[in-house]
Amino acid sequence: MENKKTFNLQMVKRLPLYVNALKKLRASGVEYISTTTLVKEMKLETMLVRKDLAGLGIPGRQKLGYKVNELLIAIDGYLGWNRYGEAFLIGAGALGSALMGYKQLEEYGLNIVAAFDVADSKVGKEIHGKTVLHLSKLPNLAKRMGVRSAILTVPPESAQTVADMLVMAGIRGIWNFSTKELHLPDQVICHNENIAGGLAAFSFKLKEMYDKETKNGQE
Amino acid sequence: MENKKTFNLQMVKRLPLYVNALKKLRASGVEYISTTTLVKEMKLETMLVRKDLAGLGIPGRQKLGYKVNELLIAIDGYLGWNRYGEAFLIGAGALGSALMGYKQLEEYGLNIVAAFDVADSKVGKEIHGKTVLHLSKLPNLAKRMGVRSAILTVPPESAQTVADMLVMAGIRGIWNFSTKELHLPDQVICHNENIAGGLAAFSFKLKEMYDKETKNGQE
DNA sequence: TAGATTGTTAATCGATTAACAATC
DNA sequence: TAGATTGTTAATCGATTAACAATC
Known part of the structure; x- marks a missing residue:
């Protein structure tokens, strides 16, 4: 077959x-x-x-x-929606907070069950109805709750370190919003969300349009 | 040539x-x-x-x-970075706020110069150091400031209406985060950022991985 | 029946990879 | 010189579009 x-x-x-x-x-x-x-x-x-x-x-x-x-x-x-729908979010910065409040994610079957960060300014804070926990609590919680997906919204510098830790904690899939390409073992999947790439595409289209106009104007 | x-x-x-x-x-x-x-x-x-x-x-x-x-x-x-770098943001919800606080955008040459919304709960509020203005003020401001790019982070229902208004106000490029496909005149460019699509790709990869494992386990 | 619509196979188009020649 | 690296042309691969047969 x-x-x-x-x-x-x-x-x-x-x-x-x-x-x-x-x-x-x-x-x-x-x-x-x-x-x-x-x-x-x-x-x-x-x-x-x-x-x-x-x-x-x-x-x-x-x-x-x-x-x-x-x-x-x-x-x-x-x-596979509604089957693997539980995820942790790591990095409660601007983008992370946004995803926590992004209602459509739930509609599409992804439920952020807990958020983590390391900054004192963020740990303990409530964002969109969920308390931000210290990253050190993730491994235990992952085991207890059986969560195996993670959304990564940390700064590029810490992305790889956090990813390594996630793998150790049994995470099997990472939705990566950090601009950093991750090195991961084969049994862990990763999907990169390249927003900077989107901005580049947007900029390029803008430039092309204006360039074309200038050229037409000169002819 | x-x-x-x-x-x-x-x-x-x-x-x-x-x-x-x-x-x-x-x-x-x-x-x-x-x-x-x-x-x-x-x-x-x-x-x-x-x-x-x-x-x-x-x-x-x-x-x-x-x-x-x-x-x-x-x-x-x-x-064309650093040339067409000024943009308005419309829709100060979770995602919009995030983009306002997303430092890397500026690093890549995109500067959000003003944010707009229609909800009373948001107008007048300060988000990441910028005051949210009522959408009705956009046309005048666009003319005065010469801003011609917009970031659209409104709910899908209002996306087309807002887009039409943006076009009327002289906006020439829209970076569209709403899940709605926009109908625009030829001289206006649009780049769709399909985050739900990213989630779908992530989900699909996850499912594929788990499916493969189950199958291997059974053999 | 005629028309609308599905569904499949072939052709095209675009992007990536492979091969290799050029050169510092 | 030998080795490393650029840069170009050809081959491959994947996705979309076109053509058209099947059918309700």
Whole structure:
């Protein structure tokens, strides 16, 4: 039996867009949705959407479309949401606090069960209804609660040290918001969120636009 | 004269990684850096780095490598940093507040000059040293200050309405953190930051890892 | 039936990797 | 000189788009 190749990270990143649209549709009582009408909300081709949905293994019906609720369940299953949804957050700075207050994370199945920091100014403080604990308490708590995912929002200098400690504490997945690339053992997965990269892309597009205009103006 | 195709959005997103490493090197007095030593910090191939640097138009010297300072200047120029660096932020919720306190944005040349919201609970409040203004004041201020970039961190429901208003106020670039795809006129650029997509990718990797383990355990 | 829509296979496009020539 | 490193061209890989067959 071959592993038929089904992963496509770009597709995975699009799934939340579908979830948003589908939830809204479900809330307004729509039962079936065709790709033709679904894409009106987003800048995607019907073809791409169909391919993505095919990847989920959910069939549509000609003329009718796809069953909204079935799709939502399939996406949840495909992403493993509501299964590994408990995570620790390390680094209660600006970004960390934001994620603690970011309601949509919970909606997408990720629940921050505790936050940690080392700075005296932060430990003990309450942020968005959760008390920040000292990082030294993490290993015990991880064992007791069985938490195996972590969100890393510490400054780049301490990212690797903290990551090493997380691995020792049995953490198996790190969502890394620090700008530092982490060195991790094979059995631990990591996903880097590169916000600086996003800013670079934004800046570049801006520059391109202004440059083009200047050029056109001169001709 | 042809436009020789030089854009590669993936490459653009990698540039901040180089900036980080290069700034650290410059601070410690290093003048020349080879790709071989540069990649030790990150999980990239020397080949890819060389290609990226070639895209900047900066030549290296065999045996020696690239001039650290020259590269930093070239990247700044390539991204247009320090040129279009003033931006408004709209939506002083959790994520918006975080970006206001995110020091690295300034380091990368983006300066949030004012923040806006419509909620009474937020207008007038001071966040990270800046007072939140009522959204209705944006158009005038944009004109007076000549600000043409905006960071959008409002809830999805209001994203399009606010975006329309921004366009009317002369905003030419939107860094969109709302999960909503925006419909904008051609002369306005937009870059979507899809954090939910990042979470999906993280979840997917986690699930894949656990699934693989379970399967191996059963064999 | 005709039209709309799914779903699959092939073609294209873009980005990365490999190979290797150039050179200090 | 030999070795290290840049830089370019070709090959590969992955993702998207196009074409079109299947079908309700």
